[in-house]
Amino acid sequence: MALPAPQPRSSTRRAAPGEIACAVCQAESRQVTFRAGAPEQAPDLDLRPGEPLRSTMGHWLQQCPRCGYAAPDIRQARPSAARVVAAAPFRSLVNEATHPPLSRRFLAWAHVLEETGAMHEAAEAMLQAAWTADDLNRQDLALLWRLEAGALWRSGPGLDQEQQVRVVDALRRAEAWDGAADAIDAMLAHNPPEAVRQVLALEGRLVGANDPRRHTIASALPPPARRPHAAQQNIMGRGSLFGWLTRWFRRR
Numbered sequence: 001m002a003l004p005a006p007q008p009r010s011s012t013r014r015a016a017p018g019e020i021a022c023a024v025c026q027a028e029s030r031q032v033t034f035r036a037g038a039p040e041q042a043p044d045l046d047l048r049p050g051e052p053l054r055s056t057m058g059h060w061l062q063q064c065p066r067c068g069y070a071a072p073d074i075r076q077a078r079p080s081a082a083r084v085v086a087a088a089p090f091r092s093l094v095n096e097a098t099h100p101p102l103s104r105r106f107l108a109w110a111h112v113l114e115e116t117g118a119m120h121e122a123a124e125a126m127l128q129a130a131w132t133a134d135d136l137n138r139q140d141l142a143l144l145w146r147l148e149a150g151a152l153w154r155s156g157p158g159l160d161q162e163q164q165v166r167v168v169d170a171l172r173r174a175e176a177w178d179g180a181a182d183a184i185d186a187m188l189a190h191n192p193p194e195a196v197r198q199v200l201a202l203e204g205r206l207v208g209a210n211d212p213r214r215h216t217i218a219s220a221l222p223p224p225a226r227r228p229h230a231a232q233q234n235i236m237g238r239g240s241l242f243g244w245l246t247r248w249f250r251r252r
């Protein structure tokens with residue numbers, strides 16, 4: 001069933017027990033509050049966390065059943081989010097039946113972020129949509145959304161080393177071999193830390209072999225290749241999803 005465009009309504013009463021009010025349309029619904037557990041396995045090169053956190057993506061975002069607004073917490077909305085959610089492109093996106101339902105949730109969040117100017121956060125959400133496509137063996141969608149994630153990262157402010165590495169991996173897994181190789185060369189030209197060079201060396205070997213498969217950080221770095229994830233504290237916390245790796249790169 002297609003979701004209708006939201007019709008703003010005023011309400012000063014509190015949500016019923018166990019329900020929360022959507023910040024966009026004020027509709028009340030029951031939502032799961034997700035608290036991430038500790039990943040026990042190393043993350044992928046694009047920093048998708050290892051198990052058991054890896055399999056919890058269905059709980060990372062809430063979605064309003066009335067207007068379709070999706071976010072880590074739908075009680076909060078970015079400025080102009082209501083305008084974005086009411087517009088035709090968002091309505092088309094959340095009603096796109098050819099896309100898996102969970103993927104649409106992440107795409108909806110990515111769209112709101114992009115339209116409200118949060119380009120790097122939009123790239124994170126778009127990459128997470130690609131992860132959902134991976135799990136459903138929809139490689140056509142995973143490839144497309146990885147390319148879009150890379151474009152979103154590059155359209156925002158300057159990238160830090162973590163984000164640059166993730167762009168490299170997105171390009172490789174999308175089989176954009178020349179683009180991935182060029183991005184690797186550009187990073188190496190700036191003499192990155194040893195840990196970054198090790199990750200880039202692995203990415204370079206994979207690009208040379210035309211290998212678009214999933215590989216983990218443990219394949220590139222010597223033990224210990226697992227560190228506590230920022231996701232363990234807050235899966236959609238401030239800044240990039242796994243800023244801990246940047247700090248790790250700088251320490252090594």
